[in-house]
Amino acid sequence: MNWIERGWYSASKLNFILLPLTVLFWLLSSVRKWLFKLGLKQTIQSPLPVIVVGNISVGGTGKTPFVIYLVELLRQQGFEPAIVSRGYGAEKSNDEPFPRLVTPELPVNLSGDEPKLLYLRTQCPVVIGSDRAQAVQFVKDNTRANIVISDDGLQHYKMARDIEIVLLDAKRMFGNGWLLPVGPLRELPSRLQTVDLTLINSGSETSEEQDQAKTEKEYQLAAEIAYNLLTPNLTLSTNTKVKLVSGIGNPQRFLSTALTMGYQVDDTLWFADHHQFKAQDFERFNLDDIILLTEKDAVKCRAFAQDNWYVLPISAVISKQVELKLLELINDLPKAH
Structure with a gap:
């Protein structure tokens, strides 16, 4: 920003x-x-x-x-x-x-x-x-x-x-x-x-609050458990330490959502909205670091993604x-x- x-x-x-x-x-x-x-x-x-x-x-x-x-x-x-x-x-x-x-x-x-x-x-x-x-x-x-x-x-x-x-x-x-x-x-x-x-x-909101939110709030975002970018049937347990990477208009919401889901965020890397990702953007991380991406960013990273990169899906409530x-x-x- x-x-x-x-x-x-x-x-x-x-x-x-x-x-x-x-x-x-x-x-x-x-x-x-x-x-x-x-x-x-x-x-x-x-x-x-x-x-x-x-x-x-x-x-x-x-x-x-x-x-x-x-x-x-x-x-x-x-x-x-x-x-x-x-x-x-x-x-x-x-x-x-x-x-x-x-x-x-x-x-x-x-x-x-x-x-x-x-x-x-x-x-x-x-x-x-x-x-x-x-x-x-x-x-x-x-x-x-x-x-x-x-x-x-x-x-x-x-x-x-x-x-x-x-x-x-x-x-x-x-x-x-x-x-x-x-x-x-x-x-x-x-x-x-x-x-x-x-x-x-x-x-x-957390999953326990979503039913209440459906009647009390007009529109909110509901996150689901993160899935592996290369192997979507693999999911990432909450309470896992992750590095957040995004190029979206409001990265603070991504951070808030990840924390709400229970992921332990120990580093963040923000780029401008619609950033065209390349493999060099991730050089600051270690090979065993778990990377968590938004869905919008993940579609640009598939070609060079690693096995420990995950995606946090978001739905409208x-x-x-x-x-x-x-x-x-x-x-x-x-x-x-």
Whole structure:
């Protein structure tokens, strides 16, 4: 975490040297939004119903496990969902132009880490591309899907949407309340008044507390016992000493979750979000050290992983009240165009 990011969640005044850039960001984003509202920029009609799962801030809010949960909920209602994503970190390729379908054979450097994880966990079509409206059309033309979940894309106003869901992190919330780069916000909190559903990710709980949390808290993350990266049927007992390694938006949540599960964390190594891991990143550790990774990071480490590297899987825990609200929104969706 650099000094700018630290200032987002502290009382530091150093960030205010960036205030001119925040004013510029506000002006540009406001003008862009008004151009869409006035019809001077075109929102492209979607051929399929679209649900956006996004946030108004930079950094992890638990979108990936929520999207995985939403895929399963839609399937239970008889839908065939697909996911579109920007594919952050995916390299350009003449052989694989955008929009690009994520497949089992597609390497992570061409898919991005989160899209690859979403495909592996859901086995539904995942299409990446910076133009999400184009990606939605690609889903319609090339898959059997009849509904689309946009992983992020709340601010991608070119893409029409039917439902907007925003996730917030309970500990970080709006940070210092300022727009980028003085603060972590992409949009002001007033944007939440226009979305269909706002959920607050309250973090992780122990397994004994999860049943209670399902009725008392709207959204949280439930960790399961870690499994071996190379041999998934092998699990890692809790109370084991581990080294945490991650390149995610909110590594402190990963640390908190591992501790909650009972793992003994005696070292951590944090990289920037979406870090492209290589074997040299792990040279500080001994060969017999047990490495514990997030699922998103693990998909980038498989090629050089050791036998004692493990993955901590995370799932979304949704209250019954929120699920009923989601079903109400889903039932009101228009039919595919």
